[in-house]
Amino acid sequence: MPASLMLVGAGKMGGAMLAGWLDAGLDPAATTVIDPFPSEAMTRLCAERGVALNPTDPAPAAVLVLAIKPQGLDAAAPDLDRLIGPGTLLVSVLAGKTVANLRGRLPSARAVVRAMPNLPASIGHGATGAFANEAVDSGQRASAESLLSAAGATAWLDDEALIDAVTAVSGSGPAYVFLMVETLTEAGIAAGLPAEVAGRLARATVAGSGALLDADPTEAGALRQAVTSPGGTTAAALAVLMAEDGMAPLMRRAVAAAKHRAGELAG
Numbered sequence: 001m002p003a004s005l006m007l008v009g010a011g012k013m014g015g016a017m018l019a020g021w022l023d024a025g026l027d028p029a030a031t032t033v034i035d036p037f038p039s040e041a042m043t044r045l046c047a048e049r050g051v052a053l054n055p056t057d058p059a060p061a062a063v064l065v066l067a068i069k070p071q072g073l074d075a076a077a078p079d080l081d082r083l084i085g086p087g088t089l090l091v092s093v094l095a096g097k098t099v100a101n102l103r104g105r106l107p108s109a110r111a112v113v114r115a116m117p118n119l120p121a122s123i124g125h126g127a128t129g130a131f132a133n134e135a136v137d138s139g140q141r142a143s144a145e146s147l148l149s150a151a152g153a154t155a156w157l158d159d160e161a162l163i164d165a166v167t168a169v170s171g172s173g174p175a176y177v178f179l180m181v182e183t184l185t186e187a188g189i190a191a192g193l194p195a196e197v198a199g200r201l202a203r204a205t206v207a208g209s210g211a212l213l214d215a216d217p218t219e220a221g222a223l224r225q226a227v228t229s230p231g232g233t234t235a236a237a238l239a240v241l242m243a244e245d246g247m248a249p250l251m252r253r254a255v256a257a258a259k260h261r262a263g264e265l266a267g
Contacts, residue, residue, distance in 0.1 A: 001026045001150075002143040006061040006083060008076075010035040010042045013093060014067030016122030017151055018042075022049055023124075024150035032058050034083070060085030063143055066102075070094045070265045077105040084108040089140040091115055091147065095167050096265025099133045099160060111135040113144045114163050116171040117151055125214070126152030127173075129166030131159075168258035176254065181206050 005026060007018055010033050022028060028050040035042065038053060046053040060083055068076060073094060084090060090109045092102055099112045113136060117128040128148045132141055148154040157163065181202050188198030213220060228234045241247045 001146050002061070002063040002089075004030040004032075004061040004063070005147075006032045006034065006058065006064045008034045008064060008066050008080060008083065009068035010038055011067065011069075013117065013119065013121070014065070015039070015042050015045070016119065017065070017067070017093075017117065017147075018051075019045065020121060020124055020126075020151045021147060022051075024146075026147075026150075030061075032061060034058065058083060060088050062087065063089045063091060063140075063147070065147070066090060066092045066094060068094070070097055073097060073102075073105060081106045081108045086110075089113065089136065089143060091144055093117060094265075095171065096164070096262045099131075111137070111140050113141075114160060115144070115148055116163055116166045117148070118170050118172075119174045121151035124150070124152055127170040128152065128154045129157055129163060129170065130154060131157045131163055133160075164259045164262040165255075167262040168255040172258045176251075177206060177210075 001021070001024070005021070007014055010018065014035075018031075018033065022031075022045075032052045032055060033042065033046055034054060036054075038046075043053065045051070052058070064084060066080070084106060085108075088109070089111045090102065090106065091113045093115050094102075095116065097114075099114060102112055102114075103109050111133065113130055113132045115128055115130040117126050120126045121128070128151065130144065130148055132144065136144070145154065155166075157166070181199075184202040184205070185195075185199045188202060189195050193201070212223070216223065218226075224238075228238060
């Protein structure tokens with residue numbers, strides 16, 4: 001873990017990451033949170049764990065994690081730049097904001113890591129894609145790795161342009177899974193199940209399947225085939241989901257739309 005850390009923006013994602021880092025050994029006495037409108041939960045977390053919240057004159061930290069809304073970067077940039085010291089590593093989780101974009105608005109920033117975590121980071125099961133610019137040294141990269149890996153799986157990218165694809169696949173991906181639970185629940189109700197039963201079964205099915213994927217290194221396609229008997233009920237359902245107008249082209253369009261939007265946010 002880094003010697004000192006400042007988290008700017010403690011919303012749902014920022015707060016989830018902070019809780020995970022503290023549980024993984026981040027020193028609360030060397031941690032600062034900057035957020036003009038902290039939630040009651042964040043205020044309580046900082047008080048209980050001994051984390052400084054909105055100090056009057058914060059000193060630059062070894063690592064500054066930027067987790068504000070991308071649309072708020074321009075307005076916040078002058079104040080943010082004053083929080084970056086000569087040796088500060090900037091770790092940004094802002095969707096769409098490139099290294100060049102960040103350095104243009106934050107001229108004090110030199111070493112920059114762009115990262116795209118997702119919501120399951122709050123329970124240590126996140127998936128994060130990350131890119132480091134050429135100014136990031138080995139020690140800073142190790143600090144970033146310790147932070148990102150504390151929240152789950154981390155994949156480092158050699159090409160920054162791929163971050164938008166990561167945003168579309170894993171960054172936004174939990175919402176796709178939650179939608180699947182919603183639609184599976186609705187389908188169960190339409191098939192005659194009581195709403196409470198349909199919801200409970202759909203939720204447990206998706207959660208259990210995810211746990212199996214996490215525990216079993218077998219490829220997803222092979223697991224699918226293993227539970228599909230020729231001519232059986234699962235095969236009948238998959239014939240619909242795997243049709244030419246089924247799930248695959250729909251998911252490609254969804255991911256493409258998310259990736260396009262990530263690119264728009266760079267402006």
